Amino acid sequence: MMPNTPRHFLVDTDLAPAEQAEVLDLAEIMKQRRYDFQPLAGPQTGIVMFDKTSTRTRVSFAAGLTELGGSPLVINPGESQMGHKESIYDSAKVFERMVSVVIWRTYAHAGIQELADNSAIPVINALTDDYHPCQVLADLQTIREAKGTTQGLAMTYLGDAANNMANSYLLGGATAGMHVRIAGPEGFLPDDAVVATATRRAEMTGGSILVTTNAADALADADVVVTDTWISMGQEDETEMRLELFKEYSVDADAMAQAAGDAIFLHCLPAYRGYEVSPEVIDGPQSRVFDEAENRLHAQKALIAWLLYASGLAEIPADLSLPHAMASRTKAQ
DSSP: OOOSSOOOBSSGGGSOHHHHHHHHHHHHHHHHSTTSOOTTTTTOEEEEEESSOOSHHHHHHHHHHHHTTOEEEEEOTTSOOBTTTBOHHHHHHHHHHHOSEEEEEOSOHHHHHHHHHTOSSOEEEEEOSSOOHHHHHHHHHHHHHHHSOOTTOEEEEESOTTSHHHHHHHHHHHHTTOEEEEEOOTTOSOOHHHHHHHHHHHHHHTOEEEEESOHHHHHTTOSEEEEOOSSOTTOGGGHHHHHHHSGGGOBOHHHHHHSOTTOEEEEOSOOOBTTTBOHHHHTSTTBOHHHHHHHHHHHHHHHHHHHHHHTTSSOOOTTOOOHHHHHHHHHHO
C-alpha cells in the first residue's frame, strides 16, 4: 500500500539534521558494502529525467539505481511530453503507477515542486536553478571521510554566490552543523530568504552563516574550501564580464594558504582550470574532487534507499539501524 506521505528530497532542508546524518551514515555503509542493498529488487524502475546535460549526475544515478537492484529509465531532453503536451500533475499520476522513484534535473524549481506535490513516490532533485542538494550530500560525505566529522568545521565557498550551489552549501552545510562562509561580489550574493533559512537551521545545529564580499574573511582558517564554475549553462554570453568580476575569488595557492594548513579543496565539476581554480590546487594534494565525484554514487544510493524506507516502500534490512527513517515511515503510514 502506498503511504499517504512519501518523502521527497527537493531542497537540502527536506532532511532534518538527524535524518541527514543517518543518510550519510548509510552512504558510508553502502560504500563499504556496495552491492549488499537491494531495495529496488525486481527490478523496479527509477526514472531519471534530464532537461539539462549531465555527466556525473547521469552516471551516478543510473549506476546507483542498478546497484540498488533496480533498472534506470533515462529520459533525455525532448523525449517526454511532461510540461508541454501533458501536465506535470498527469505525469506524476502516471509515474507513480509504473515506477518507484523519479529523479529530475531541470530548470525552474517550481516544476519539481509541483511533481512532488502530486506524487505518491519519492521525487529527488538532481539539480534545479535554485538548488543542487544531492551534490552537497556527496560533499558532506567527502568531508566526513577527510575530517571524521562535519560538526563545527568551517566551509568556505568562493565565486558566484547567487547560484544553486551557494544556496545548497548554505542549507546543507548548516544542517550538518558547519560554519558556512559564502563570499562573492556585490550583486552575486545569495537570496536573503535562503540566508535566513540557513541561519535558522544553523541555530539548531551549532553552526553559523557568514555572507561577505571579502574573500579573505571567508577563507581565514577554513577547513574546507569550495568553488564552482563561474559560467553556468545559459550564461555563455556573460563570459567576459564574469571572468573579470570573479577573478579575486579564484581559488589558487594564495587562497588556500589563508585556509587551515590541512584544509581540503572541493569542486563539483566540471572545472575550468585557470579560472575559478588553479591547476596547482585542483590537481594538488589538498584536492578531493575525484573522491567527491565518486561519492555522488554512494550518497545518492543512500538517499534513494532512505527515502524508500522512510516512505514505507521498501523494508529496512534487519542489520541496519535507521531510527529516523523508521520514525518517518511510521508517521507516514
